[in-house]
Amino acid sequence: MADQGRIQQGGSQHGIARTSRVRTDDQRQRDLDRIAKYRDLEDQVRALAAAGDYTAPALFQLTSRLLRLNPEYYTTLGWVLMLDGVLEFFSFRHYSTLFHQLLVIVLGRDPARPRLPDSWEDWYNTETQDLAVIKSELAFTIPLLLESPKCYWIWSYRLWTLQQAIARLRPALARKIWEEELGLASKMLGKDRRNFHAWGYRRHVVTQLESAALQGSSMVEAEFAYTQNMIETDLSNFSAWHSRSRLIPRLLEERGAGEEARRAFLDKELTQIREALNVGPEDQSLWYYHQFLVLNLVAPEKHPAMTPGFTRDDRVAYLTREIDEIKELLEDYADVKLIYEGLFEYTVYLCRLQERQPDAGERADLAAWLAKLRQLDPMRNGRWADLEREVSLEGGNE
Amino acid sequence: MSQTFQQLPEELQLATSAHVKYIQSLDSRKDEYDYWLTEHLRLNGLYWGLTALHLLGHPDALPRAETIDFVLSCQHDSGGFGAAPGHDAHMLSTVSAVQILATIDAFDELETRGKGKAQVGKYIANLQNRETGTFAGDEWGEEDTRFLYGAFNALSLLGLLDLVDVDKAVNHIAACANFDGGYGVSPGAESHAGQIFTCVAALTIAGRQDLVDKERLGRWLSERQIAGGGLNGRPEKKEDVCYSWWVLSSLEMIGKTHWIDKDQLVAFILRCQDPERGGISDRPGDMVDVWHTVFGLAGLSLLQYPGLQPVDEVYCMPKSTTARVLGR
Numbered sequence: 130m131a132d133q134g135r136i137q138q139g140g141s142q143h144g145i146a147r148t149s150r151v152r153t154d155d156q157r158q159r160d161l162d163r164i165a166k167y168r169d170l171e172d173q174v175r176a177l178a179a180a181g182d183y184t185a186p187a188l189f190q191l192t193s194r195l196l197r198l199n200p201e202y203y204t205t206l207g208w209v210l211m212l213d214g215v216l217e218f219f220s221f222r223h224y225s226t227l228f229h230q231l232l233v234i235v236l237g238r239d240p241a242r243p244r245l246p247d248s249w250e251d252w253y254n255t256e257t258q259d260l261a262v263i264k265s266e267l268a269f270t271i272p273l274l275l276e277s278p279k280c281y282w283i284w285s286y287r288l289w290t291l292q293q294a295i296a297r298l299r300p301a302l303a304r305k306i307w308e309e310e311l312g313l314a315s316k317m318l319g320k321d322r323r324n325f326h327a328w329g330y331r332r333h334v335v336t337q338l339e340s341a342a343l344q345g346s347s348m349v350e351a352e353f354a355y356t357q358n359m360i361e362t363d364l365s366n367f368s369a370w371h372s373r374s375r376l377i378p379r380l381l382e383e384r385g386a387g388e389e390a391r392r393a394f395l396d397k398e399l400t401q402i403r404e405a406l407n408v409g410p411e412d413q414s415l416w417y418y419h420q421f422l423v424l425n426l427v428a429p430e431k432h433p434a435m436t437p438g439f440t441r442d443d444r445v446a447y448l449t450r451e452i453d454e455i456k457e458l459l460e461d462y463a464d465v466k467l468i469y470e471g472l473f474e475y476t477v478y479l480c481r482l483q484e485r486q487p488d489a490g491e492r493a494d495l496a497a498w499l500a501k502l503r504q505l506d507p508m509r510n511g512r513w514a515d516l517e518r519e520v521s522l523e524g525g526n527e
Numbered sequence: 528m529s530q531t532f533q534q535l536p537e538e539l540q541l542a543t544s545a546h547v548k549y550i551q552s553l554d555s556r557k558d559e560y561d562y563w564l565t566e567h568l569r570l571n572g573l574y575w576g577l578t579a580l581h582l583l584g585h586p587d588a589l590p591r592a593e594t595i596d597f598v599l600s601c602q603h604d605s606g607g608f609g610a611a612p613g614h615d616a617h618m619l620s621t622v623s624a625v626q627i628l629a630t631i632d633a634f635d636e637l638e639t640r641g642k643g644k645a646q647v648g649k650y651i652a653n654l655q656n657r658e659t660g661t662f663a664g665d666e667w668g669e670e671d672t673r674f675l676y677g678a679f680n681a682l683s684l685l686g687l688l689d690l691v692d693v694d695k696a697v698n699h700i701a702a703c704a705n706f707d708g709g710y711g712v713s714p715g716a717e718s719h720a721g722q723i724f725t726c727v728a729a730l731t732i733a734g735r736q737d738l739v740d741k742e743r744l745g746r747w748l749s750e751r752q753i754a755g756g757g758l759n760g761r762p763e764k765k766e767d768v769c770y771s772w773w774v775l776s777s778l779e780m781i782g783k784t785h786w787i788d789k790d791q792l793v794a795f796i797l798r799c800q801d802p803e804r805g806g807i808s809d810r811p812g813d814m815v816d817v818w819h820t821v822f823g824l825a826g827l828s829l830l831q832y833p834g835l836q837p838v839d840e841v842y843c844m845p846k847s848t849t850a851r852v853l854g855r
């Protein structure tokens with residue numbers, strides 16, 4: 130699970146070819162040297178802290194070196210984060226003094242000093258210094274991120290630094306820094322379009338940019354346009370489709386969309402996904418999004434955004450049209466199981482919507498599609514068997 | 528898998544003794560750089576290795592007294608555990624510590640020589656955000672449904688679930704649900720098999736499985752099995768042995784493991800083992816590690832591979848342990 134952050138980073142290997150575990154003497158010696166270097170650094174940091182030696186430039190350099198060796202070593206980032214001054218938790222290790230000292234050195238000032246400056250000039254100078262430190266810290270983490278893009282602790286430290294921008298700089302300056310951060314998020318997603326962390330990070334940055342602290346306003350239109358962009362680059366990007374499903378309710382709300390506008394919106398979404406299915410009917414991402422749209426038709430209590438004015442007849446008409454369109458796909462693609470699955474699912478929905486049992490023709494269709502599913506996708510035979518039971522059970526009961 | 532072990536063809540044989548030896552060797556690799564780089568995972572690693580050994584039917588392959596000494600040496604006055612002595616306390620290592628002590632039946636040592644159960648419970652409970660119900664991993668504040676699950680897991684083992692606001696936590700999980708029936712790392716995030724496991728398991732511990740859309744989730748989970756028999760964690764991603772656990776245990780919790788091809792999954796996991804030197808990797812031919820070893824074995828156990836001890840699908844611990852500790 131390459132996605133899941135810290136645990137996997139250090140605890141597991143992904144995609145590294147199995148090689149002989151026998152090292153040559155040279156290799157072993159090289160490992161021993163690296164170990165010695167690593168442990169030496171770590172011992173130095175701990176010793177300095179334990180001895181209460183807070184001549185911090187040396188200490189700060191050490192933590193930087195240690196971080197470069199092993200960005201997963203969160204304790205070190207914890208030390209840096211401790212600059213926040215929040216945590217008496219470590220006080221039993223007498224680290225609070227150390228962090229206070231570090232803060233003085235890193236930020237060039239005493240955090241205990243009152244926030245209000247004596248003069249404007251003083252304020253200006255402090256802000257310039259803060260800006261310089263914040264920028265250099267942000268730059269410091271970039272190479273670390275390039276090396277370990279999924280390391281949570283680097284992101285966390287970066288976010289803390291960005292938070293400092295809000296706390297210490299004028300909103301206009303802080304906003305600029307955060308806007309650059311959105312650029313970074315876009316760049317990362319450009320490189321790895323499904324990167325889980327990058328999507329989450331983007332959501333976070335956007336929330337900040339929308340906040341009053343940064344004099345922001347809603348970015349839902351821009352973010353929706355961003356998903357459109359991502360989809361046009363790569364139809365198979367489920368992360369973008371997912372993000373879309375989450376943005377739509379808010380988007381329509383903020384547009385103040387009435388029933389007609391919402392219906393038109395749904396029409397457009399359906400057309401787009403249908404066209405996508407025409408070229409890529411074996412793509413799960415597309416079907417998931419199609420299901421989301423269909424849920425707006427058949428489960429309006431959970432997904433009301435696009436169909437508030439729909440009567441039952443509207444829902445039936447829309448769903449019937451979708452089923453017919455999907456049937457047409459069969460002419461070009463006779464062996465794509467997702468088509469049969471869609472047909473089966475939506476036909477069952479249609480019957481439920483109309484509170485009736487499948488008629489004879491539908492029954493024959495359902496049976497034929499199920500047979501196709503069994504043939505094309507025997508891995509999920511257990512599920513097909515359950516579906517069959519479900520459908521005929523309904524018939525038997527009523 | 529109803530055959531007995533001996534009847535299985537060679538490619539379906541589990542290399543039990545190689546795996547035991549591999550896990551036993553993990554702590555004697557102090558001359559390897561990775562050993563030190565992964566020091567921040569030492570306690571988690573011990574939990575993974577110990578659980579693997581129990582599932583393999585070799586519960587005594589690690590010395591019990593030393594295990595207890597090491598675990599207790601990682602504990603802070605706050606009650607929380609660090610990953611190794613001298614490391615800051617963290618939710619994940621604290622959960623591992625509780626799971627290890629539960630597995631080797633050593634809660635009494637925690638009482639007499641450690642800071643006591645109550646203090647551990649207090650440490651975990653303090654990491655709950657009382658406004659949103661979610662949990663942070665440590666005092667730095669990272670929030671993730673993994674930590675919520677970890678808290679529920681450890682607190683229920685300690686019998687201290689009442690220290691936290693279960694209802695609020697449950698509401699938070701509900702907010703992480705997506706239209707596809709899955710769950711993401713936080714509200715708004717895409718469904719992911721690892722997060723689905725943590726959310727469904729936490730809901731199961733809380734007795735709130737009624738909130739799970741089992742049909743839709745079961746379908747999404749079953750679609751994680753791809754050609755070759757392995758499971759992936761999200762649509763259009765590669766298969767990986769650790770998902771044998773996240774996906775399969777979730778299917779087990781909602782009663783739908785029959786929605787995938789179990790025999791093919793067994794064969795996939797077994798193709799990922801290193802039969803000579805032991806251990807299991809993410810995919811065939813890759814480097815093995817203890818993480819994929821335990822989750823591969825736990826998957827095989829859920830698939831009722833002959834000779835393995837039954838695993839608890841909610842806790843990822845031997846069923847005999849959860850039965851004893853939880854009194855079921």
Ligand SMILES: [Zn+2]
Nearest residue numbers: 130767769809
């Ligand atoms: Zn994995």
